Amino acid sequence: MHTLADQVQVRRGFLSPKTTGYLVLYSVVIIWAGFALTLRAISTSGLTTADVALIRFAVPVLALLPAFSSxxxxxxxxxxxxVLMVLCGGLPFFFIASAGARTTSAVHVGALVAGTAPLSVSLVYFLIDRRRLPRRQLLPLSIIIAGALGLIIAQPAGIDPETLRGIGYLLVASLFWGIYSVGLRSSGLDAIGNGIVLAVGSLVMLVTLMLTGVVPSHLDSITLHQAVPFLLIQGLGVGLLSTVGYAFAISRLGTAKSATIGSLAPALAAILAVPFLGESITFSTAISVFLITVGVILSNRSAT
Known part of the structure; x- marks a missing residue:
């Protein structure tokens, strides 16, 4: 029961804690969808994958570094x-997902990376701890697999080797995200601590690769106009706001509701790819994305 002080505090506030949680969570979902779109846009931006990765990890490092000492x-x-498992969700994941995005579509990126994440987490738990899959997860994961297979097969012009290679990269990226998710749960890190470990470790690896010439860079010729979309989506959005925002949403709405709403990101990425990237969605593709979304929602609900 709310005390009189609690009631007064709620009345004085412009938005209730639950409403604020919803607003933040929907913003996070939009950012996650934007992640898929910006990965697809790298090849036409004039930036290299390493340049965008530098933006992705440097921004949260600068923002979160003051919290490092505490x-x-x-x-x-x-x-x-x-630590190594958490870092799998940083630079390795980014490069592999970017490689897959080059020869596929934003629909593939959103659905095959985020959409198959529950399947990847279950696989990682089995490989590491020999943890068997709970029966309640069989139906949701089967729906995800059906949707993913449908998305792979449902190519208007057939499956060419380049697209198939890109799909393979995206599935490997999903596996790396599963390793990261399991490592994060095992480490016990909160949102800020996770952000620091992920960003600092990835930035150190990236700078080393760039200085030794292992990965190409166009930093000397990048214009502000080219960099701004990636600064907003990858750096500020994915790197900082989504990490902290999702943890905030969970504190206001709970894990189950936050995970369920977060499952809408693949579908939103598919919708936004039409006006922003000029991609088209066939009926079979829409059905496949719908199945993956339903599977992820059911998986999140049965896991909590």
């Missing part, structure tokens, strides 16, 4: 295995 004791307690 969490240093917590970081020292982390197991090396957990």
């Amino acid at each position: 969490r240093f004791a917590e970081f020292k307690k982390l197991r090396l295995r957990d």
Whole structure:
């Protein structure tokens, strides 16, 4: 029961805590959908994958670095295995997902990476801990597999080797995201701590690769106009706001409701790809994305 003080505080506030949670969560879903779109846009932007990755990880490092000292004791307690698993969701995931995006579509990126994540998490848990799949997860994961197969097969011009290779990259990226998710749960890191470990570790790896010439860069010829979309979506949006915002939404709405609404990101990416990237959605593609979305929603509900 709310006390009189609680009631007064709610009345004085412009928005209730639950309404604020919904607003933040829907913003996070839009950012996640934008992630798929910007990966597809790299090849036509004049930036290299390394340039966009630099933006993706440098922005949260600059924003979260002041919190590093207060969490240093917590970081020292982390197991090396957990740190390495968390880092799989950083630079390795970004490069693999970007490679897949080059020869597929934003629909593929959103659906095959985020949409198959529950399947990847279950696989990682089985490989590491021999944890068997709960029966309640069989139906949701079967629906996800059916949707993913439908999306792969439903190519208007057939499946060419380049598209098939890109789909393979996206599925591997999903597996890396599953490793990251399991490592994050095992580490016990909160949103800020996770953001610091992920961004700092990935930035160190990336700068090393760039300085040694392993990955190409066009930093010397990039204009502000070219960089702004990636600064907003990848750096500020995905790198910082979605990480902190999703944790905030969970604190206001709970894990189950937040995960269910978050499952809408693949479908939203498919819709936004039409006006922003000129992609088309066939009926079979729409059905496949719908099945994946339903499967993810059911998987999130049965897992909580």
